[in-house]
Amino acid sequence: SYVLTQPPSVSVAPGKTATITCGGNNIGSKSVHWYQQKPGQAPVLVIYYDTDRPSGIPERFSGSNSGNTATLTISRVEAGDEADYYCQVWDTTSDHSLFGGGTKLTVL
Amino acid sequence: EVQLVESGGGLVQPGGSLRLSCAASGFTFSSYWMTWVRQAPGKGLEWAANIKQDGSETYYVDSVKGRFTISRDNAKNSLYLQMNSLRAEDTAVYYCARGGSIEVASLDYWGQGTLVTVSA
Numbered sequence: 001s002y003v004l005t006q007p008p009s010v011s012v013a014p015g016k017t018a019t020i021t022c023g024g025n026n027i028g029s030k031s032v033h034w035y036q037q038k039p040g041q042a043p044v045l046v047i048y049y050d051t052d053r054p055s056g057i058p059e060r061f062s063g064s065n066s067g068n069t070a071t072l073t074i075s076r077v078e079a080g081d082e083a084d085y086y087c088q089v090w091d092t093t094s095d096h097s098l099f100g101g102g103t104k105l106t107v108l
Numbered sequence: 109e110v111q112l113v114e115s116g117g118g119l120v121q122p123g124g125s126l127r128l129s130c131a132a133s134g135f136t137f138s139s140y141w142m143t144w145v146r147q148a149p150g151k152g153l154e155w156a157a158n159i160k161q162d163g164s165e166t167y168y169v170d171s172v173k174g175r176f177t178i179s180r181d182n183a184k185n186s187l188y189l190q191m192n193s194l195r196a197e198d199t200a201v202y203y204c205a206r207g208g209s210i211e212v213a214s215l216d217y218w219g220q221g222t223l224v225t226v227s228a
Contacts, residue, residue: 031213031214033213033214033215035153035215037153042203042218042219042220042221043145043153043203043215043218044218045214045215045216048213048214048216049213049214054216084152086152086153088153088155088214088215090211090212090213095167096155096167096169097143097155097158097167097212098155099145099152099153099154099155100152101152102152102153
C-alpha cells in the first residue's frame, strides 16, 4: 500500500524559512494537500493541489511536488505557525485517501 | 458560512455500536464528497471513510471495513458514520470534512470533532 513519509519534527527560528517534506513513491504524479493543526483544534487546509492556497492563508505558505517528494515551505516563520502539519493524497490504485504521519513544527 | 457540526460521540464498551452524525450548513451538501477522518489521542490524522455526492460510492480504510458504514441524507444535509464491533483502537476524535465537488480532492472544511472512547 502507498505510504507517505514525513519527518517527525522540524525546528526553525522566527523569520527564517521552514521546509517540511512528504515522501512517497512517485508522489509527483499525485495531487498533494497540506493541513495545519494546532493543539485542540481541527485541521486547517493550507495548500491544495500541490501549490494552491485557500483564501485566508498567508502567501508565506507555498507548496511544490516533484519526483518522490512534496514540500511545504513556510517563509518568514512566525510564532503562530507552530503546529503539526500533515500531507494528504488520494491513492487511485487503492481508492484510499491517506495522510502522512505529521510533522511538528517548532518555532525556536 | 460553511459549518460542519459532529455529534453522537461518547463512551462505549468494546463490541458495542455508535452512530455519529454531521450536520452541514452553508453550502450545497449534495454537491460534495464527504469524509470522516479520525485522530487517536496524541496521534496523527487517519482517513476513515469517503462517500460520493449521491452515496453511490463509498471507500474505507482497511481497519474499519466491514465494521463501519458511511452514509448521507442529502435531504437533511447530514452525514453519518455507523460504527459496529467497536474496539479500543477505534478510540479517537472523529472529524467530518468536506471534499471536492468533482473528485475526493482536498478537505477544505472540517468540523470540530466528536470524541469516541471505547473502553470497558
